[in-house]
Amino acid sequence: MRKLLTGVGAVIALAATTLHATPAAAADAPYDVLVFSKTAGFRHDSIPTGIQAIRDLGAANSFTVTATEDANAFTTANLAQYEAVVYLSTTGDVLNAAQQTAFESYIRGGGGYVGVHAAADTEYAWPFYGQLAGAWFASHPAIQQVNSKTENRAHPGTAHLPQTWTRTDELYNYQTNPRGTARVLATLDESSYSGGSMGGDHPITWCKTIDSGRSFYTGFGHTQASYAEANFRSQLLGGIRYAAKRAKADCRPETGYTTLYNGSTTGWSQSGPGSFTNTDATLSSVGGMGLFWNSAKQYTSYSLKADWRLTGDSNSGIFVGFPNPGGDPNVAVNQGYEIQIDASDAADRTTGSIYTFKSADIAARDAALNPPGEWNSYEILVEGQRIRVYLNGSLINDFTNTNPARNLDGYIGIQNHGAADQVAFRNIRIKELGTQPTESNLALNKPATASSVESGAYPASAAVDASTTSRWSSLFSDPQWIQVDLGATYTINRVRLVWEAAYGSAYQIQTSPNGTTWTTVRTVTGGNGGEDNNTGLNNSTRYVRIYGTTRGTAWGYSLFTFEVYGS
Structure with missing residues (x-):
């Protein structure tokens, strides 16, 4: 995977039946x-x-x-x-x-x-x-x-x-x-x-x-x-x-993953006390505190996905980046990082946190979380020394390791926390990502020029010149947009948008194989600065467009970096 472009500019009658499905674990809001x-x-x-x-x-x-x-x-x-x-x-x-x-x-x-x-x-x-x-x-x-x-x-x-x-x-x-x-x-x-x-x-x-x-x-x-x-x-x-948004799920397209667990525990080992039962392609925790780890291989840059379910106020986690623990699960605790699973605890040690190191975005986490008794899905995206955590498809944590005593190269594992804690896991799978792009700003080494292609939704009169090296431009009117011609067909793996001073703004990232039929791949609602990464696009495309759908109300200017990664 290599960096293709960095552009900078303004963002522009069963009537008698008595059969019913089992009701939701907790009553939904009507x-x-x-x-x-x-x-x-x-x-x-x-x-x-x-x-x-x-x-x-x-x-x-x-x-x-x-x-x-x-x-x-x-x-x-x-x-x-x-x-x-x-x-x-x-x-x-x-x-x-x-x-x-x-x-x-x-x-x-x-x-x-x-x-x-x-x-x-x-x-x-x-x-x-x-x-x-x-x-x-x-x-x-x-x-x-x-x-x-x-x-x-x-x-x-x-x-x-x-x-x-x-x-x-x-x-x-x-x-x-x-x-x-x-x-x-x-x-x-x-x-x-x-x-x-x-x-x-x-x-x-x-x-x-x-x-x-x-x-x-x-x-x-x-x-x-x-x-x-x-x-x-x-x-x-x-x-x-x-x-109806009464239950959450990760519905992003998924291809290219290798199964680590979907019924077979080949390649897995228990470190420390307790264990996991294995029934119906579901691992359920017993006792602890222990670690069930995949001993077949160490991983460097990858996307790890797992489905999990808590019973009541239980505790568990997924560990990444630790060396061979042998019989001591504390090796993972002391030399790796735990992505916590716990419905109620302190901010830096509750669901979505990098345990004791960084809290999840609690508002985003709460908006994405299903309650105990229902299944949730994690994606843990490890690139170099960076960990991003997605809960049911939503980014809830972004953490970079700066501790020289820890390194994200290593094994992965799941925790059985204790006799009172009940957690289940399903469908653990991984996709290795290979060589990763750097995050450096290439400063328009491939100029991004505003397109003159016109339509009702994207009139050429509203286009913003993205070829300038200036990072500041006024959001004069809605809509404003930038269209980038990559010059060839690429598989777009990720679009990264970093924005500042764009309070209340909203943006859409769109791709097209030919510049005429556009697909919205991401809608971003801005706050007073932030970062959005859209992964797993799998769009074969030549053109990428960023389109401001809502003007910021508190600021007249927007500073942002728009990056496209692909292969």
Whole structure:
């Protein structure tokens, strides 16, 4: 991975059923859901059954349900009442242009979408909807039994599922694979049924974010019987809770990781007292204080991901950067760093902290954290002597080691803290990053020139000249933007934005392979200075643009550094 560019400038009827999914561990704050089931093509006879199932789930789980087939419900004012909109086996073109505009604005502004089954057979001529749903329907074989492989068992829509979920449904093939733009949660095992056409990677359930909005899709739900299945009802509930921002999850696309633990403990060793039980691809702590560490290899620069769940007010952590501890877990304590897992403790030793060294951003941590009893996901990004901690996809800590007695090269491990502490881990995986870019400012060694490409959203008259070496420019009006032509096609791995004196400003980072079709990869809300890193973009792109969507209210000027890394 090498640094490509640094630019500087202004930023511009189951009516009688008694089956319910298990309610959330803690009652959610009440919210409202719109269920939309208009069809302009094939109509599924399971729609009334599905509506009633969602009503049942709402009655048991703190949300109200409004069901409609009237597209006139898609106005800005009406959609604002709802935290999530469920497309329940919609088909064909169901919204006109004005309704589409209102719904896109609702999603980008923070609304939630849940697509069920034939929601993927909808609005083929509307590019935004294809982006939102993740993939469009292509074909399906006859209804039959299938083995669904649960790939992500931390998302609230799939955490309750077994590793292999065997069920009967109509099984969609899709025109494209959503893995590059969404976090795949489950796939179909095509060897377990007839008629699959996507090969060894056949996603069936996934989630994603679009600007401030959230999307969850499941291809299941064709049959009436589906809506009486406890596991499917729990999947619907989890998807709705995620879309409505009542449950958190990391829905960034994920590729290139190597499994360290997903059921097999080969390569792992226990140091010190206690242990972990290993059942259903889940490690559960017993006694302690001890360390279960991966003894197969030391790591230098990497992204480490793990899913974890606390029971009550328990304590645990993930250790990085320690030498071989032998039988003494204190080696990791004294020579490594612990990313703490503890629902309640002092700021520098609670969830997300670098234990005793640096507190997490508590506000960001609280906004990203699921409560005890629910699954959370960490990404621990180690680059040189720098550790960044992401909780459910949100950056909550950024720490640089300056202690010569400690070095982040080393082993990784998980802690069993004591008999009274109960923690579980799933799906521990790692991606080595290789040679890392330096953070030095290259001072426009590849000039960033403002583009003259014009559109309604990005008029050339609002472009800011980014070729100047001056770091200060006035935010005279909204919008302002900078478009950078990298001169070739690169895989963008990371965009870094550092800003000062931009109180209240908001920015979007966008990429494009050709400069005409833009994808927002990050929305940043500024405060009185800060830093944002967007990793794992995997966008093959030539152009990168930073676009000021909201002008700062307290300052007339913005100092910022805009950097693009790639390979």
